[in-house]
Amino acid sequence: MKTLILTLISVSLVNNVVLSQFLGLCPFLGVSKQTKTALSMGGAVIFVITIASAVTNLLYRLLVLFHVEYLETVSFILIIAALVQLVELFLKKIF
Amino acid sequence: MEKYLKPLYNGIIKENPTFVLMLGMCPTLAVTTSAINGMGMGLTTMTVLIMSNFLISLLRNIIPSRMRIPGYIVIVASLVTVVQLLLQGYIPSLYDTLGIYIPLIVVNCIILGRAEAFASKNPPLLSMMDGIGIGLGFTLALTCIGLVREILGSGTAFSVPLPFSFEPITIFVMAPGAFFVLAFLTAIQNKLKLPSATNTKESSLKCGGNCVECYGHQCQINKSLLKEELKK
Numbered sequence: 001m002k003t004l005i006l007t008l009i010s011v012s013l014v015n016n017v018v019l020s021q022f023l024g025l026c027p028f029l030g031v032s033k034q035t036k037t038a039l040s041m042g043g044a045v046i047f048v049i050t051i052a053s054a055v056t057n058l059l060y061r062l063l064v065l066f067h068v069e070y071l072e073t074v075s076f077i078l079i080i081a082a083l084v085q086l087v088e089l090f091l092k093k094i095f
Numbered sequence: 096m097e098k099y100l101k102p103l104y105n106g107i108i109k110e111n112p113t114f115v116l117m118l119g120m121c122p123t124l125a126v127t128t129s130a131i132n133g134m135g136m137g138l139t140t141m142t143v144l145i146m147s148n149f150l151i152s153l154l155r156n157i158i159p160s161r162m163r164i165p166g167y168i169v170i171v172a173s174l175v176t177v178v179q180l181l182l183q184g185y186i187p188s189l190y191d192t193l194g195i196y197i198p199l200i201v202v203n204c205i206i207l208g209r210a211e212a213f214a215s216k217n218p219p220l221l222s223m224m225d226g227i228g229i230g231l232g233f234t235l236a237l238t239c240i241g242l243v244r245e246i247l248g249s250g251t252a253f254s255v256p257l258p259f260s261f262e263p264i265t266i267f268v269m270a271p272g273a274f275f276v277l278a279f280l281t282a283i284q285n286k287l288k289l290p291s292a293t294n295t296k297e298s299s300l301k302c303g304g305n306c307v308e309c310y311g312h313q314c315q316i317n318k319s320l321l322k323e324e325l326k327k
Contacts, residue, residue, distance in 0.1 A: 021125075022121050022124045024121070025120040070176055077168055078168075081164075
């Protein structure tokens with residue numbers, strides 16, 4: 001439990017993904033003009049990353065089982081692209 | 096021959112990916128802690144860009160329009176995997192420095208942007224020259240930013256200590272320094288009214304007149320806007 005809370009604080013505040021690790025700058029520069037778009041982008045990213053992390057972890061274990069770790073980049077990208085399309089459909093249905 | 100040299104001028108000066116198009120900011124800010132790192136990242140991206148432009152241009156008539164984005168992504172991801180394995184084997188020091196930013200070349204906006212804007216509409220040799228031009232522009236931009244940050248932040252240039260000594264401003268080689276340098280560059284561009292992403296002239300065309308970004312989805316939006324204009 002302590003590890004989870006420490007991880008949460010570390011990734012969101014100490015090693016902030018955008019400001020400290022420089023990942024996701026293109027959307028950051030694009031949506032941070034208005035609070036509304038920033039919040040929507042944040043919500044979508046939370047949704048995609050949670051599901052994508054879980055699925056890609058399982059997929060990576062499968063790749064290691066077959067000794068084909070070099071396929072991780074291609075397979076992760078395809079999974080994430082599919083999930084983003086899913087999120088788009090989801091958002092269109094709800095909003 | 097003239098036709099093949101035009102993309103070089105285009106990529107380095109007129110449509111420089113960092114200063115004009117403002118694409119691929121993640122690696123720009125993250126790996127430019129020193130000039131050598133910036134140059135290494137730029138050359139790696141240039142290699143991937145040249146090969147991906149060439150391949151996508153060869154396949155441009157075969158990939159159906161609706162499947163272009165997943166198709167391009169698979170091609171670029173495979174190329175980056177190859178480059179990553181080669182770097183890991185032959186230049187391990189560069190591999191360790193660039194770290195996770197090598198797989199991030201796959202989603203670098205420059206690669207996909209040029210694939211859609213140029214390689215999908217032009218013959219292979221021309222696309223390869225465009226890849227070389229944009230890649231050189233990117234490498235030059237990264238090396239310059241890396242040089243500025245290295246001189247100010249650690250008092251060395253290309254790992255050679257400078258002849259005059261001064262107390263280095265360490266913040267420049269850390270995260271905030273990158274944002275500072277980016278802000279200064281954009282401020283200089285705005286002041287001198289140089290062409291850049293933040294400095295496009297107001298155009299009388301309904302579509303905004305931004306021809307650089309007129310491709311893919313934006314192209315369809317622009318076409319419908321212009322059609323409405325003609326109807327009036």
